[in-house]
Amino acid sequence: MYSRRVKNNWHIIKGQPLTELDKKVLYFQNKGHLVPSRKLIKTAEQIEGIRRSSVVNTGVLDLVAKEIKAGMSTAEIDKLVYDYTVSHGAIPAPLNFEGFPKSVCTSVNEVVCHGIPSEDEILEEGDIINVDVSTILDGYYSDASRMFVIGKTTPEKEKLVRVAKECLEVGMQAAKPFGFVGDIGNAVQRHAEKNGFSVVRDLCGHGVGLEFHEEPEVCHFGRKGTGMLLVPGMVFTIEPMINMGTWQVFIDEEDGWTVVTEDELPSAQWEHTFLMTETGLEILSD
Template identity: 40%
Template sequence: MSQVEIKSKDEIALMREAGRIVCEILDELEKAVAPGVTTWELDALAEKLIYQKGAKPAFKGYLGFPCCLCASVNDEVVHGIPSKRKKLVSGDLMKLDFGVVYRGFFGDSARTVPVGKVSREAQALVDATREALQKGIAAMVPGNRVGDIGHAVQSYVEARGYSVVRDFSGHGIGRKLHEKPEVNNYGPPGQGMKLRPGMVLAVEPMVNLGTHEVALLDDDWTAVTLDHKLSAHFEHTILVTEGGPEVLTRRA
């Protein structure tokens, strides 16, 4: 198994800064989410704020992705491309997946924002996905294994009648956006790489109201639920420490 990079104190300090910037910009984007706003306007705001804070976009140009923000609405699971034609309406679920590079280190986070008044069913899905991420984070203690994270997420989600997307996973993060190990949101406990202090992982459950299966749209980026039911997504960048997990992309 390939070696996973253990971050030094100096590297962790830079990743804390990257994480703080990601969180602050997501806070501003969340405030801007409202009926009538286009996903293109949200992306433009994200790009402006990135440069104001002395960072660079993590996603724009990555494998050819055209924007700073992945903006996925309703049945779009992840990697939605912002568009001037996509105007939010009350009842939508807006998924903001966003990252920056700061002095050579990446931060990555996602949240699902209800637009205006959403259905009880939609709100329950959002709440369960947010909590599933917390269950995954709680499993990130030294001596546990990567599989314990996915097991914690899957157990929580499926007990509530939802499904976990299997086509996308979390990942190590640092000098690259995607590093080893892969962090699945499902699977048996006690499997995979052992967690050690200094590891930094991006954990990101994507949870569907119906089937876990997804399909790719013709833009070759946007993944949608196969049954076109709602999906929610939350993500944090997390440091493993002797004292437990430290979330780098959470409000201080």
């Protein structure tokens, strides 16, 4: 339940009759739940724009999947991302976002997220790396990431990467129209902890589409029935960050961006952009 300050999120359009969607959302709002504002419910035109952006975004990750290998620098990954994105008439969303200097986040081993590509960082046999790609096309945003195992790694890292992907999948299955964001986090946390891992709590998924980061915040831990109501037309990411050790993290003081596990044990993350429909989630970018 939420305080009175959120009770007017869903505004009735003056002079227009209540739709079935209005009635459903108002039911939950009047019960005291946090509901999205109308601006978070994307129009058909906006959804089509996000779809087009997502096609480019997925294409970038497909290219990285083909090219990534031991001996490659993370700066080479950044160049692949930049060149592919701009050649398709789009813009890498991370580039210069709040001062971020590169076109993609490359997070290796104990780096949880926001790793900055570098000529000096060379991928080695056994590394695991998250490549996080975000694209702007015609003003529409998409966002997804994948894990890559470089050559042969340890059984422990293999399990971490696999379970992190399963966490994304169980989170996706838990997300239902007129369910709650907390349902996603609860499913992710239970699966991670059942497998002996922890869920990062300082970072989360988010709405996306018209801006890089929108409401709601999609936490990957928590209780069922809490958080924002999930309404058809919402577009958001689920992107659980799963750690081998503690869930606690710190930010590298030198660059102000790189998030690292507190105990410097490995971390893994997968991310998709989703559209909530009347029947469940549709993957837009993976």
